[in-house]
Structures are given as C-alpha cells and as structure tokens.
Amino acid sequence: MILQQIRLENFRSYFGTHTIDLATKASGPKNIVMIGGLNGAGKTSLHQAIVMGLVGEQAYFTFVRDLDRKGDARQTIDRELNSLLNREAAAAGEREARVTLFLSDNDGEQLAVQRTWAFDARGVYRGKEELVVARTGTASSSATDDEMTHKHFEDMLKSYVPPEVAKFFFFDGEDIQRIARDNPGTAVGDGVDLLLGFHILDGLASDMDFLHERYRKEAHKRSQQEIELDKLRVVEKELVTQRRQFEDEQQELEERVAALREESRRLVEELREAVGGSGRDPRLVQDELDQVNREIQRARDSIQAAVDQRIVSALPGDLVHRLARQLDAEDARSQWEEGKRRVEPRRDRLIQQIFGEDAPQPTPPLDAAQSAFLQRRVCVEWDNLFNPPPAGIATERRHAYLSDEERNQVRGRCAEVLRFGVLDLNRMIGELDTLQRRATDLRVTLDRIGDGERAAKLVAQKGRIDKELGEAESDWAAKKRQSAAVAVDLKDLRKQISNKEEELDRSGASADRADVARRVRRAVERYKEELRPRKRDELARHLGDMYRHLARKEDVVQRIELDERSFSPRLLDRRGNSISLDSQSAGEREIYALALLWALAQTSKRDLPVVIDTPLARLDSAHRSNIVKHYLPEAGRQVIVLSTDTEIDRHYHELIEDHIAKSFRLEFNPLTERTTVADGYFKF
C-alpha cells in the first residue's frame, strides 16, 4: 500500500487545510519521503495524523501507543484528544479536526479515508469519530462515490491496516527506546503473536471450543430428549385411546339420542292416531267441548233475549217508526198545552183588570150584557193567540196511558229496534252456528278417542321417553365437550412432540456442527503449530540480517536465535556464547529494537508504508550511518521519515539521497502558532 497524499484540516498545529503529496513509486529505489522539522514544528502531529487516519483514535491509543485508557493513560489520551483541534481554528469557531488519506494498493485500487473528530464549544472532544471511506477508482483526490457504511469502512480498513500490527510500521524514537529499555524478548513474543495472528487464532480456537461445547451439550441432550419424546408419545397414545373411547361413547349416545327422538316422534304419531289425528289429550278436548257448549248457551240466551226483549223488532219497521213519531208528536202537544196552561192565570188577571169592579168604567158604563160579550171576546182572542197549534204536534194523545218514564223507554226501544236491524241477529245466529259446528267436531273427536285410556298411556310413555331423551342429550353434549377437550390436549401434545422432534433434529445437526467445530479447532491448532516455527525461523533470519547490517563491527553480538516456543531472543557472540542484552549499550539495544521492528514488519508480510518519527535520537554516528544506509532504504516500499536537522543532517541526507522521492520541510511560526509545509528538506 502506498500513501499517496494526506490532507490535514485544523489538526493540531496545522491551521486550515494542508495537503502533502507523499506518493512514491510502487517500485524502484526512490522509496523515501523525507520530512524535516525542528523540534515542535509539527512532525509528531503529522505522524499522529497519518496513524490516526489509518487506524482511528481508539486503535491508535490501544495498539500503537499501548495506552490502556485507565488512570494516567486515560488522562494522557484525553489530553491528546482535546488538543487535536487547532487552537486558532477553535478560537475562530471551528468545531472539527479532519484528516484525509489517499491510498493505493498493489492492485491499483484507490481509497480515500477520511476521519473527522468533533469538539464542543469549549474545545472538548465529543468522543465521536466519523469515518468515511470511498473507493476513488482512479488516483484522484475525490472521495465521493461508492460510500459505504461505517462498519464496512472499519472492516475494510482493518483488512488493509490491522491495528494490532500498526505499531511495527508506525513508530518513533521513543518507541524504539521503550522496546530497547524493556524486555525485547517480550516484545518479540507479543509481536509475533500479533503479527502472525496467533491471538486471532487463539480467539478462533476458543470460540470453536465454546461452540463445540455448546453443540456437544445440545447433542448430549438428545438421548434425554428422546426419552421425553417417548414419554410424550406414550401420553399421545393414551390420549388417542381416550379420544377414541369418547368418540365411541359419543357415537353411542348420538345413536341413543337419535333412537329416543325417533321413539318420541313415533309416540307422537301414535298419540295423534289415538286421538283421531288431533294428537290432543281427550280430557282437554272434553274441557274445550264443555267450554263451547257454554258459549252456545250464552249465544242462545242472547238471541232469545233479543227475540224476547225486542219483540217490537218483529213489527214492520214503518209501524215502529210511526209509533216513535206519534210519541214525539204527543210530547210536542203536551208541551204546547202546558205552555197554554201556564199563561192562563195571566188571561184571568187581564179580564179582572178590565172588567173587574175596581176597573175604570166607560161612560156610560157597560151594562152586564155588553160586559159579558166583551169578556167572551177577550177569551176567544186569547185562545186565538195559541191557534192554530204548531205543526207536527199530535191532534190527540193516543198513548196518554203511558207515564213520562214509560214513554221514554218506549221511545228508546223504538230507537234500538230501528238501529238493531236484522243483520245483527243474523250475525248472532251465525256465531251460534259456528259454535255448534265446533261442538260437533269436538264431539266427533271425543268419539274417535274412544275411552282415552290408550291415549293417556301413550302420553305417559312419551313423557318417560322425553325424559330419557333429555338425559341422553345432556350426556351426549357432555361427551362431546370431553372429546373436544381431549382433542385440544392432543393437539397441544402433538405440538410439544413436534417441537421436541425439531429440537432433536437440531441436536442431530448440533452433533454434526460440534464435529465441524472440533475439526476447525484441530485445523487451527495444527496451523499454529506449523506456522510458529516457520515464522520463528523467518523472524530470526530477518532480525539477524538487519542487526548485522545495523551493528558496528566492534559490536559483540554476531548472531540472534529465537526460542522455539517463546520466541525470546538469544544473542550470541562470535564464539556462540550467549550474551545478556542488559549488558549491551543503550545504542546497541536501540539497534536491536529497530532491527526487531523491521524483522517483525518483514515477517508480517504486510505491505504497509513505514512512518518513522525521529528514529536516530540516541544513537552514535556509526549506528546512525548504518541505520540510514541499511535500514531506511529497506524499511518498506514506502518509507516516510520525520527528522530534525540534527538527526538526518546533510551527511546522512547525502547517504540516502538516491532513495529520496520527495522532501518537505515543516516550519512552525511561534507567533501564529501555525505549521506550514514547504517543499524540500532543510537547506544545509
């Protein structure tokens, strides 16, 4: 993989956007990118930007910096994260620091990897890193197409740069010193495990053990499940038998109910036959006949009453009418005569007032004859006041023998007769006829029933049958409920059996999977066993080769062997005697550490760029020359060296000049606190 370009935006001392073209050719001698900078110029920031851009902040601190995020390490991490955003940018309101890397792999695939770290208004890291990876397809700097999800980004990047091996490719002088100061044997062991993926293989073996155990237990349950299944099947058989028994009983009851219903129906028919088709109880028929006879009697009485009490109705209608009118006329005459009679005292008082002794007399006075004459004339004229009599009054009172009350009764009867008419009588006679016919039918029915004894027996028998039928129907319904309950139980049980069978099927598959897991486990173990000596030999060869290149002639270590199991190095002198690393100088130990890093990187076969920050810090000039001459050109296909002017100085620069593809210079302005990037290394 070649790092083509890096773009920094407000990252630490890099205010604004800075793009550095780091591309080197995939092959050829010019594989080194020299980046010079004085102390504090921004070399470490650039180194950090490259590594964090590739592996992310979490992997950077965990795998590259070996910080475990606890205690002081946590504080260091927080401090560094909170300083990612350029201070001037933060003051200007910027809230994001960003690094974009443009990469190309051996197949020519182009990737753009962009990580953004967000901060709050106080400049505190929000704890969220945004990653975007895009295949650019060509070596352009556009990172827009074919974007993927974050998980895919991480997975894809891990396939390019496994975080666990990153520290063997991206390191600085302090890392070298730390490895040299600590036990390099441990570093080898850890490094080999990481580089060869033994930890991954261990994880896989452990997971295979876990899955194998799980599958094995599942398979082990099989026999127990089979026993349980057998038990369930026994219960199933019992339930099937019970259900069959219930169904048989239900069938019997159904048949019994059907038979009783038929018997009941037959009895009804027989009873109907017995009672002449009426199907009725003769006692009830007799009661009804008695009732009809009473109604007939009442009807007859009514007709008789009508005939007796309304004899006038037998008269011609005209006579009844004339009688009624005569009575009305007589009443009118009586009223007229009563009126006359009521005013007769007034007539007598009038005559007395005219002809009485105290009445005034004419002159000459009337004689007796004249007075009598005039009195008769007054009486005649008084009568004339009431004559002729009013129209419609009777000329005589033919029915004077009737009292007023009797006259009113006769008049009421006449009115009734005139209203009643013949039709009503016919209706009454018709009703009587209907009743008589009904009575006749009832009598016929009773005659057909005969003595009623048989019918009574049939009725009693039907009562018993109906009772039995009710009980049988009740039993039948109960049996149906029982049968349905058993059917439900059976259904549930069969579901359990089905589940159990599925479990058994799975456990059957579990046995096979357990077998595959065991085989994978075995393959992984064999793979580790075969890989370890191969890698040990390879590592030892690389380590020895590089150490010999880097060491001075006077250095006593001539050969390095690695322990077969632990990979712990053993340093040997010219005579093959073991040499303690503790007895070596700091410079020799650093050379050893650097050789170790190189050997590990070579052994890992990861085609990654090597980025080294201040690699020569504590080495003497002889070791420095060897490193510059023999290590840097061989460190990788692409080697990015960040150095001060006192490390890779003019002399060393000349030593590797033929390998330098590009040079840059980082300059830091303390007034603006900004780093700028200029072409070319230091000017000597």
Added chain:
Amino acid sequence: MGSADGKRIVRYLPDDDWAVLARVCKEAGVRPEVVEQMIAAEGKVFGMGRRHGIHETLETLLAEALNDGSTRQDAESDQ
C-alpha cells in the same frame, strides 16, 4: 457467504500461510476457505471491547461448512 467450489472468498492470509492452512484443513476435513473466513472474522473483532456477533458469524460459517460435506468426505477418503 462461502464458496462451495473451493474459491477463496477473502484473502486475509499471505499466500504461503494460506498454503499451510489449506494443507492442515484438508487433513482436518474442513474447508480452508471457510476457516480463512473465520480467521478474518476473528481479526475484525480483535481488540474490540464487544465481540458482537462473532459467534453468530462463526455458527453461520460452521453451518455452511456442514452443508457442504464434500470436504469432509474428501478428507476422509484421503486419509
């Protein structure tokens, strides 16, 4: 996820390591392509606080290896 025809789905291992894996897998009666996928899956979750979904992934691969029994039969016939 896998390939029944023996083609490598992922190229997680260097070629010489792959050759070793292919040989030991054949001896063990499992498909090396599947095992390489398992190694890659483990590598993806290595170092993560949560190894979320790794067992499910491995189980899927195991089931896949199981469904294609040819490797095992081949291995048994070779032994």
